[in-house]
Amino acid sequence: MKIALGNDHAAVELKQEILKYLQEKGHEVIDLGVNSNESCNYPEYGAAVGHAVVDGKADCGVLICGTGVGISIAANKVKGVRAAVCSEPVTARLVKEHNDANIIAFGARIVGNEMAKAIVDAYLGAEFLGGRHQTRVDMISDLEK
Numbered sequence: 001m002k003i004a005l006g007n008d009h010a011a012v013e014l015k016q017e018i019l020k021y022l023q024e025k026g027h028e029v030i031d032l033g034v035n036s037n038e039s040c041n042y043p044e045y046g047a048a049v050g051h052a053v054v055d056g057k058a059d060c061g062v063l064i065c066g067t068g069v070g071i072s073i074a075a076n077k078v079k080g081v082r083a084a085v086c087s088e089p090v091t092a093r094l095v096k097e098h099n100d101a102n103i104i105a106f107g108a109r110i111v112g113n114e115m116a117k118a119i120v121d122a123y124l125g126a127e128f129l130g131g132r133h134q135t136r137v138d139m140i141s142d143l144e145k
């Protein structure tokens with residue numbers, strides 16, 4: 001899978017860990033985040049990953065900031081993005097199955113390395129269930145018109 005990865009200064013170490021983890025699993029990772037602890041602005045990286053996903057340059061995205069919240073709010077402003085913050089694997093699976101989330105986000109100040117990997121695994125291992133969920137996802141898309 002082609003995965004766009006983005007982060008701010010609060011998540012450099014966790015981003016690097018996740019980058020390595022995804023590559024070891026055979027994924028192609030486009031790193032659109034920062035690799036410096038110098039303070040930066042998370043909306044830039046949320047938007048970059050959002051555009052990469054909706055433009056088809058990546059199949060899905062992973063965003064990490066301090067909480068996962070700011071960077072996902074920014075990504076969700078890009079038309080076609082459904083970014084969901086997940087702090088544990090059950091939510092990560094359900095946001096794919098029910099919401100067809102095309103980006104997951106989590107917080108480097110909230111989850112540890114192992115939990116972050118479990119979140120990523122749960123999301124990537126899940127499939128959108130369609131049916132009644134498709135109707136609701138279509139309704140979300142309609143809100144963008």
Ligand code: RB5
Pocket residue numbers: 008010042065066067068069070071
């Ligand atoms: C940066 O200090 C922090 O505000 C950011 O990483 C994120 O948590 C915002 O939602």
